[in-house]
Each structure stands twice: as structure tokens, then as C-alpha cells.
Amino acid sequence: MVRFFSWLVGAGFVGALLFALVSSISGLITEPPQPTVTEEFHKEPKPLSLASDGPFGKYDNQQLQRGFQVYKEVCAACHSIDLVHFRDLEGIGYNKAEVKAIADQWVIEQPTINPDTGEASTRKNLPSDPFPRPFANDVAARAANNNALPPDLSLIVKAREGGAAYIHSILTGYEKPDPEIAKKYPDFEVLEGLHYNPYFPSLAIAMAQQINSDGQVQYVDGTKPTIDQMSTDVTAFLVWTAEPKLEARHAAGMAAVIFLLIFCFLTWGAYKNVWRNVEH
Incomplete structure (x- = not known):
């Protein structure tokens, strides 16, 4: 009797699940879900090709230096790169004297404590210092940006789906809302303070669109500073901040592959030598 009731309860449970499943499928067929405005009008990142792409990719130091110039003149006013130190710039082709000059002339000085008074103070940056934040804290950052908190850019390429292509698309993708949005979704609006x-x-x-006009940054190397060029260069720089050891990783990976190939060949040779006199 107990077994019968157990079977009955189980059958009822399975029946309820099947009924719910059939009802859900039937509802999806008769009334398929309608796409939302963000699903319909959101665009996937535009393809972007950088010298660092692929297993054999290497950084273009000239491009990285242009990207650093864009970051310095456009992005650094709001966005930090906490994980990058001034001395790291030697990795993109600057020599020690140039790094020292960049650190010394950086607009934002390094926060410190006055040893004589114990009060908060600042000092000139040193090559060993990380890039100073543009704001004292998150509260100050929000107050200066309409309550929006500018993200740190050190790892932004790794932190966003789409990586470098997404960052480049965001920088170059500002436009007026598609007229079709107003027709299909009359309730949609871009709120004040948003773009x-x-x-x-x-x-x-x-x-807001920060890289908004050709010639906004005058490149030292004479490259034509179009909006797309500046956006590409600063994106390449942010790829480097997220993975400064990329070239070393690629070299190590290639060495490992070559070692494994040689090892496999030696193993095959040893196998043939050991079993050469054994009849099959």
C-alpha cells in the first residue's frame, strides 16, 4: 500500500512537470516573446584589427605611444589606470629619461602626507609611482560626472565582453537615436545626462563622446589624428595596460609548442629503437 501511494505521488509530480512544460511551450508558440528595444537596436562591436592580435601578435610601440598620448590628453581627466606605473612605459618604447620627464610633468601630483605637519599634501610623481587617480575618491568622481562613476581602465579590455572591439566601437559609435525606435517604442527616451x-x-x-573631432590630439609622429585613428590607438594602449606581458606569453607558448614537438619526435624515435627487433 505504501509503495502504491509513493508511486501515485511520483506520477502526480511528473505529470505536473509535464503539464507545466507543455503549457510553457504552447504559450511560446502561440505568443512568442517580443524583442525589447535594447535587443532589437543594440549593435555588436565592429571588427577591429590590431598588431597584437593572434598567437604571433606583437605590440606596435609607435601606436601604443600614440594611444598613451590620447589617454593623457583626453581620458586621464576622468579615468584612472591604477595598475600601471610610470616606469611601465619603458615597455612601450620610452627610455628612462623620458619616463622620468612624463612622471615629473604629469598634471596630477602624487598624494602624500606632509612629514612636518601631518596634513595631506602632494608631491611630484616618480617613475616608481602608479598613475595618480584623477579624483580623490568615488564620491568626488560621481560629483564631477553627474553621479556616474568612471571605471578604471587598467583592465577594461579584459572586463568587457567584446574586448578591444567593444571599446573601439563605444568610442566611435555615438549617433542620433534611430528614428525607428520612436515608431516602434514610443516610450523609449534617452534620459537627460545620457547619450x-x-x-x-x-x-x-x-x-559623452570624448574623442569627437579630427585633430583633437596632435600626434608627435605626424600620424593623421582622425577620430577612428585616435580611438584605435587608445584602444591598443588599453590592450597593453590589460596585458603588458603579452609578447612574453606568446614567446613562451611558442617555445613550449616547439619543445613538445621535439619531445614527441624523440619519443617516437626511442619507441622505434626499443622495439626494432621485435617481430609482430
Whole structure:
């Protein structure tokens, strides 16, 4: 009797699950879900090709230096790169004297404590210092940016789906809202303080277009500073901040592959030598 009731309860449970499943499938067929405005008008990142792409990729130091110049003149006013030190710039082709000059002339000085008074103070940056933050804390950052907190850019390429292509698309993707949005979704609006960008997941981003005109940055090497060129260069620089040891990793990986190939060949040779006199 107990076994019968146990079977009955189990059958009822399975039946309820099947009924719920069939009802759900039937509902999806008769009334398929309608796409939301963000699903319909959001765009995937545009393809971007950088010298560092692929297993044999290497950084273009000239491009990285241009990207650093864009970061310095455009992005550094709001965005930090906490994980990068001034001395790390030697990795993109600057010599020690140039790094020292960059650190010494950096607009934001290093926060410190006055040893004589014990009060908060600042001092000139040293090559061993990390790049100082543009704001004292998150509260100050929000107060200066309409309550939006500018993210640190050290690992932004790794932290965003789409990586470098996404960052480049965001920088170059500002435009007026698609007229079709107003027709299909009359309730949609870009709130005050936000800016339409179809590459951003919500279509509206707090950051205004920062790289907004050709010639905004005058490159030292004479490269024509178009919006796309500046956006590509600063994206390449952010790829480097996220993975400064990329070239060493690629070299180590290639050495490992070559070692394994040689090892496999020697193993095969040893096998043939040991079993050469054994009849099959």
C-alpha cells in the first residue's frame, strides 16, 4: 500500500512537470516573446584589427605611444589606470629619461602626507609611482560626472565582453537615436545626462563622446589624428595596460609548442629503437 501511494505521488509530480512544460511551450508558440528595444537596436562591436592580435601578435610601440598620448590628453581627466606605473612605459618604447620627464610633468601630483605637519599634501610623481587617480575618491568622481562613476581602465579590455572591439566601437559609435525606435517604442527616451550609443548594452551611456573631432590630439609622429585613428590607438594602449606581458606569453607558448614537438619526435624515435627487433 505504501509503495502504491509513493508511486501515485511520483506520477502526480511528473505529470505536473509535464503539464507545466507543455503549457510553457504552447504559450511560446502561440505568443512568442517580443524583442525589447535594447535587443532589437543594440549593435555588436565592429571588427577591429590590431598588431597584437593572434598567437604571433606583437605590440606596435609607435601606436601604443600614440594611444598613451590620447589617454593623457583626453581620458586621464576622468579615468584612472591604477595598475600601471610610470616606469611601465619603458615597455612601450620610452627610455628612462623620458619616463622620468612624463612622471615629473604629469598634471596630477602624487598624494602624500606632509612629514612636518601631518596634513595631506602632494608631491611630484616618480617613475616608481602608479598613475595618480584623477579624483580623490568615488564620491568626488560621481560629483564631477553627474553621479556616474568612471571605471578604471587598467583592465577594461579584459572586463568587457567584446574586448578591444567593444571599446573601439563605444568610442566611435555615438549617433542620433534611430528614428525607428520612436515608431516602434514610443516610450523609449534617452534620459537627460545620457547619450545614445547603440554599442552600449542599454543604448544610453553616461559618458559623452570624448574623442569627437579630427585633430583633437596632435600626434608627435605626424600620424593623421582622425577620430577612428585616435580611438584605435587608445584602444591598443588599453590592450597593453590589460596585458603588458603579452609578447612574453606568446614567446613562451611558442617555445613550449616547439619543445613538445621535439619531445614527441624523440619519443617516437626511442619507441622505434626499443622495439626494432621485435617481430609482430
